[in-house]
Amino acid sequence: MSSRGKVITLQEVAVRAGVSRMTVSKVLRGAGNISAETRQRVKQAADELGYLPNNLAGSLSSRKSRxxxxxxxxxxxxxxxxxxxxxxxxxxxxxxxxxxxxxxxxxxxxxxxxxxxxxxxxxxxxxxxxxxxxxxxxxxxxxxxxxxxxxxxxxxxxxxxxxxxSHEEAGRLVANHFLERGLRRIAYVGAELHKDLCARRRYLSLKSALAAAGIDLLSMICEVRPRQAVTGRFLTEQLVLAHPEIEAIHFLNDAMALGGLSYLHQAGISVPDQISVIGFNGTSLANAVRTRLTTIDMAxxxxxxxxxxxxxxxxxxxxxxxxxxxxxxxxxxxxxxxx
Amino acid sequence: MSSRGKVITLQEVAVRAGVSRMTVSKVLRGAGNISAETRQRVKQAADELGYLPNNLAGSLSSRKSRxxxxxxxxxxxxxxxxxxxxxxxxxxxxxxxxxxxxxxxxxxxxxxxxxxxxxxxxxxxxxxxxxxxxxxxxxxxxxxxxxxxxxxxxxxxxxxxxxxxSHEEAGRLVANHFLERGLRRIAYVGAELHKDLCARRRYLSLKSALAAAGIDLLSMICEVRPRQAVTGRFLTEQLVLAHPEIEAIHFLNDAMALGGLSYLHQAGISVPDQISVIGFNGTSLANAVRTRLTTIDMAxxxxxxxxxxxxxxxxxxxxxxxxxxxxxxxxxxxxxxxx
DNA sequence: TGCCGCTTTGTTATCGATAACATCAACTAA
DNA sequence: TTAGTTGATGTTATCGATAACAAAGCGGCA
The missing domain is CATH 3.40.50.2300 (Response regulator)
Structure with a gap:
């Protein structure tokens, strides 16, 4: 808070309008019964002085805040x-x-x-x-x-x-989507799951839903890189090189999925013929680029x-x-x- | 502010620690000379009571804020x-x-x-x-x-x-980039320029730089749609249908550019052979999808x-x-x- | 012994608003 | 006429902290 000019308080406004502080306060809050004439005078005074209420004082006193x-x-x-x-x-x-x-x-x-x-x-x-x-x-x-x-x-x-x-539900939806399409070699790509516990719950839910169907989810998770496109791209590369048999990938979010798709395309891997992909969080971007990503959306x-x-x-x-x-x-x- | 439980003030902490309010205040702010023993007692009292300073009061009084x-x-x-x-x-x-x-x-x-x-x-x-x-x-x-x-x-x-x-400079950079490559039929795609005045300045700067080279910039600007990928896609379609002779497009930002690229690809228009594209604001996304967008970046x-x-x-x-x-x-x- | 100065703690007066109540005039009803 | 209402405004006491200064305790030194 620097000291530029004098601070205008209710007091100054009150003096200029020829009323008490309390009246000014009431007028500016639209509280109490104040005559139209006084109201007008106070408002004009406040306006002329460029009065800016001090919320610190106001909220402290009223114990209310907006x-x-x-x-x-x-x-x-x-x-x-x-x-x-x-x-x-x-x-x-x-x-x-x-x-x-x-x-x-x-x-x-x-x-x-x-x-x-x-x-x-x-x-x-x-x-x-x-x-x-x-x-x-x-x-x-x-x-x-x-x-x-x-x-x-x-x-x-x-x-x-x-x-x-419900992030549990999201995980199950992904599992069903893959299972319905007869996909069984399934991988998950994510990052920073120790931070993003919602993503973690989706991951665990997917894993257990697949386990219930007798499928072992392959995980490609990096805890140190950001949950972004570049990381999706990098992890997908690792994944595909290590496990060329993979048929489907679920990504932590759409951004990572787009990164992953960029690698798959460059590597000449056809989507969805060779590998199916699902993201999370339908974003406007995901539906405007070349590939229309299958994703999970919500309001x-x-x-x-x-x-x-x-x-x-x-x-x-x-x-x-x-x-x-x-x-x-x-x-x-x-x-x-x-x- | 709802009334859950009693609010703990400096006063309660002071009583419990057996000192005055002022001493508590000093201890918690690390101000003044307070003996190690008192400091310890006050801190413990504050901790036990779960004291949370009231910034409204503090800032009001000190006329300082963090x-x-x-x-x-x-x-x-x-x-x-x-x-x-x-x-x-x-x-x-x-x-x-x-x-x-x-x-x-x-x-x-x-x-x-x-x-x-x-x-x-x-x-x-x-x-x-x-x-x-x-x-x-x-x-x-x-x-x-x-x-x-x-x-x-x-x-x-x-x-x-x-x-x-400098948004003027950005506009000039785009102009030069196109001109250096011998491109002369140039278009600009943007949205909401009446709101985003920085973008507007880039646009005007590009336009005048081109005018100086004897080139008339073609503009495809929509004031009502958002500055996003979908809009970029839509406007690019309009642009290409109306002006198939276009050789280069500058987009308001990378998101719009990605949307535009998605249309160009779908329409079978080759980038950059038939149309060159520049965005604005190198984002991690722009460099991770299939196409590496030429863009203007900064720190x-x-x-x-x-x-x-x-x-x-x-x-x-x-x-x-x-x-x-x-x-x-x-x-x-x-x-x-x-x- | 008595004055000085240092460290540590407490007192008092604000900061700028609002709540709650008091006041006063005009007006209404019996 | 007189009490009772209502409407418009002012008074006083906070809200919960901090600034600025005062005071108390203590040792050192002439």
Missing amino acids: MVAVIIPSISDIVFSEVLSGINATLRPEGFQTFIGESLFDPQTETELIRAMLSFRPAGLLLNGGMARSADAEKLLTRRNCPAIQLWDCDGGALDFSAGP RTEIGQKAAQALLQIIAAEPMPGVWRAALEVVQGNTTVPI | MVAVIIPSISDIVFSEVLSGINATLRPEGFQTFIGESLFDPQTETELIRAMLSFRPAGLLLNGGMARSADAEKLLTRRNCPAIQLWDCDGGALDFSAGP RTEIGQKAAQALLQIIAAEPMPGVWRAALEVVQGNTTVPI
Whole structure:
């Protein structure tokens, strides 16, 4: 906070409008009964002085806030931008502002973010599920002073509500998709599963669904490279060289799948004739490039909406613990054969 | 802010540790001279009670804050995630937390975000350049109570510092790249230029550079569709059908370029033999799919770093208006012929 | 012995708003 | 006329921290 010019407070506005601080406060919040004439005078004074309310003082005093804290693992993940749209579309009309923090899947960073955001006494906290959470973070959440909601995972944990897909279901859908097409030599390509626990659950679910059908899933997982296209490409190369017999690959997400496809094409491996491919999270990109990737899609915007609606309800009334489960849909592209 | 349990304040910690509020405050901030023994006792008390500082009160009283507000147009734009990494990498070690707001290129939303963030009296404000800014927003920025820095555009406006590429230069680079290869029937494909003023400047710069060479740029611009792959695909189709003579296309960004390439491939148009293509913003994706897109790259992380460093300096000392200009580099892919 | 200065801790006055209640005028109803 | 309402505005006491200064304890040194 640098010292540029004098800070305008309610007091200055009050003096200029010839009323008390309290009256100015009421006018600007639209509270209480104030005559039209006074209201007009106050507004004009505030405008002329360029008054900017100090939320620190306001929220401290009223113990209320219109700020909603959202903490997501990665802002570059296309996934979250759609969830966020849903959140904003629901909260902004109600006068709430969302402030976003990015944890980069790092528990330490997430903990500090939770602490920083809670210390501003927000109206609500929206957190991403499927992250390894530190003990400190858990403790902070226990002592939180606002409702907290889990996003991106319908398995709610200890929070007040959760909205997202079932990652177990996603794994099973992939298994079925491959099995229905008679594919049996199946591989999984992923990265950073120790960070992205949702992806990990999909992986484990796929693995056990296949195991139930007597199939052993081959895994190509790298914990140190990012969950991105380049990594998908690299791991696919490793996979194909080591296991040329593979018939199908499921990738952690669409970005990695696109990377993998780029290698398969270059290596002259035909998709889906020789190898079938499924990604996760239908993104606009996945359907606009040459290959239309078979993927699993869901209503991401709606996840955000449901989460925000739940938050509003919890703020208004009291309880409403619960879950909203996002429907998953396999989008048939041309990287697996249609049935 | 819901009423779950009693809120723990400095007072409760002080009582439990058998000291005054002030002592607790000093211990937890690491300020003043406090004996090791007292420090230990206070820390333990705070920990046992699960004390969470109230930043509203703290910042109000000290008129200092460790929060930095960042407002970006779109979190899904891969571009900003890298800039943000640079910002966080620089600010977090100094104990600052960044809170992000998303404006979606909407001036009204941006204005409300600026207002909301400034009303929390942040230590600094990082804004994206190249947005149409409302009069209210300008007024807020004039009366701001913290340093403000412009990102993503080295043309700083009225702010304290700016870090980013020169979009004029980018347009010229594209023009030269095409001209050097003897291409003369050139088109531009973009969207939402009334919102993304940086893109608009690149476009205008390209257009005038070509005009200087006696070439009339053909424009395919849609103001209502999003700046994404699907739009790139759609507009490219329109373009090619209406103007089959086109030899080169520059796209607003890599995502749109990938969409366009997908159409060109499907239509059996060979790249770069029949049509050369250049995108903007080398993204990891652009280099991992089948086609290696020729694009313009820059050190995005460094933009964030420079902006954050400038902020720290301005916070510490007083002045330091200035500019940091990000170097641009044409990355040769296989969508234009090498020279 | 008494004054000085250092370390450690406490006191008091804010920061800039809002909640809750008080006040006062005008007006209504009995 | 007089009490009772209602509407419009002001007063006082917080909210939970920190700044700035005051005070107490202690040893050193002339």
